[in-house]
């Protein structure tokens with residue numbers, strides 16, 4: 001399997017190379033040159049597989065011969081063995097044809113564990129084999145950071161630096177990152193927002209000279225292809241449980257960096273009958289505005305009760321644009337240059353294609369809280385604020401009542417007690433046992449100014465020997 005850049009100028013890479021990088025050298029994102037496709041019969045067979053078996057079936061073609069099948073199987077088995085639910089990603093029904101896919105049973109209580117538990121193990125495997133050390137640099141609005149640290153902390157060949165917006169993640173999210181000890185783990189609280197942190201990560205991939213030449217820089221954000229790959233699996237898992245391929249299924253996806261929903265788009269391209277993908281945003285509604293106005297533009301970031309989605313530069317949208325523009329790398333490079341300076345008007349052809357599959361909905365904080373309360377009062381099911389945005393968008397989608405709609409429940413409510421309190425319901429979500437003493441653990445993090453040079457100097461000075 002070969003991977004090519006969305007901007008058409010960077011060299012094609014194989015799986016191992018794409019795993020060990022982030023942005024392509026032309027600033028683009030890597031995507032598979034061709035996608036594996038599953039037939040009707042293949043998908044019927046998937047209904048009898050457990051989660052690790054299905055993951056193996058879906059992931060193997062993307063990995064190709066980079067890792068022997070038996071080793072990959074063991075890595076996948078170890079990855080999903082750490083989840084706290086036997087089904088790994090259980091489905092819960094909350095209304096007529098309304099389902100919630102619970103993606104928060106991993107170690108850090110968010111969907112990021114699905115990919116980052118795997119990514120950590122894949123990196124460990126290939127770095128041992130290559131006798132190589134790498135530096136991980138990641139930006140987080142709260143969830144990627146802890147999942148990346150949890151996934152990579154045991155890997156002695158990795159130094160990990162996670163940038164989070166200072167005082168803009170929930171207390172639980174911050175502590176999940178800053179209480180993990182280890183000389184190779186560094187949490188940097190940057191005096192800026194998530195977009196600023198993400199921009200620093202991308203700039204560092206553009207110029208890696210701040211690192212010694214023997215240390216590669218690796219991404220843990222969804223700009224790393226391996227993240228997206230792992231997230232495709234649960235779309236198949238949910239859809240076959242609800243009757244695919246005989247019955248199409250729709251998905252409502254709380255969206256920020258467009259990684260999770262892009263994985264759903266790929267599942268459809270690989271043969272899964274997906275009736276619709278609903279882009280559910282909070283008040284940071286860049287993607288909702290693209291869908292409704294055809295204009296892709298920048299917006300001032302606004303803080304919300306769903307902090308993990310406080311994102312206005314939605315990195316993976318570029319991967320979708322690449323397909324919408326017939327995989328024309330030059331066209332995407334030109335569009336992204338335009339986007340750096342202002343609004344971009346997308347072509348009618350591209351938007352026509354997008355609207356055939358995607359719809360969108362914007363959910364401000366008051367509606368998020370109202371949805372948490374409504375779902376709790378109707379069926380005593382507690383949604384976290386991100387998942388509530390997904391459910392609200394699913395209910396507003398106007399889809400025919402005979403199509404099952406699955407909302408991706410992307411995080412556990414206990415990560416966001418503030419939103420639960422604001423919803424006015426009389427329940428307090430408890431952290432699972434393994435995190436019960438989270439507020440008693442000592443924290444370690446570094447507050448840094450919003451300066452790329454300060455962040456890079458900190459990293460260069462804190463590499464392990």
Ligand SMILES: Cc1ncc(COP(=O)(O)O)c(C=O)c1O
Nearest residue numbers: 143255256257258259260308410
């Ligand atoms: C809890 C939660 N929900 C939804 C999202 C949005 O996912 P994506 O960025 O892949 O669109 C994120 C992070 O981005 C998140 O942490």
Ligand SMILES: N[C@@H](CCOP(=O)(O)O)C(=O)O
Nearest residue numbers: 140141142143144221222257
């Ligand atoms: N919501 C994320 C933001 C980063 O997105 P990613 O999926 O590209 O890593 C977070 O919680 O950190």
